[in-house]
Amino acid sequence: MDKAKALPSYLLQRYQGWKATGYAENQSWYRRLASEGQHPRAMVISCCDSRVHVTSIFGADQGEFFIHRNIANLVPPYQPDGNQHGTSAAIEYAVTALKVAHVIVLGHSSCGGVAGCAAMCRGEAPELEKKDSFVGRWMDILRPTFDSVSSIKDKREQERQLEKLAVVTSLENLMTFPWLKEAVDKDELSLHGLWTDIGEGGLEHYLPELGAFEPV
Structure with a gap:
């Protein structure tokens, strides 16, 4: 090279x-x-966005978080098909080798990946529809949930709600990993969904009993 x-x-x-x-x-x-060696208590799956800095948000030191970042903080469903799966590999290592106690999915405001997914679903991003678009094919993970927000006329609000659905989608997909589900069922692991407002510094957590995000 x-x-x-x-x-x-x-x-x-x-x-x-x-x-x-x-x-x-x-x-x-x-x-x-x-x-x-490392003994993190939590794994954080967050977006690649340079404005999202989970260690700053929680005042974490080195060694506290096992962090994986990808476009739009998405987790794909469990699919052991022989292909390369960076996100799934990180989750496997965190849960089965490091034995983390918590897996946190952190979404955020003004997410470019989510905005791209929304634009693609609205027919406004033909470049993302191409088979060779890595971003487009990655955002296909979230695409089925767009119907839930398609009736929202304001694009900004539509995308904000889709950002939160991205977190929920990832939490649901996490539970398709058999060894992760087993750890959750045994109360050895807990899942958490968060969404942060970059401009306001706000933080919301997902409450399954309400089916909604609430300020922490």
């Missing part, structure tokens, strides 16, 4: 600053993490 380049200077400067302060001040903690 001859196309890779050295880091840009601004990233090098940031690393050097962290090594001299953040790392130096917590060197023993980092060495303990390295020697004893």
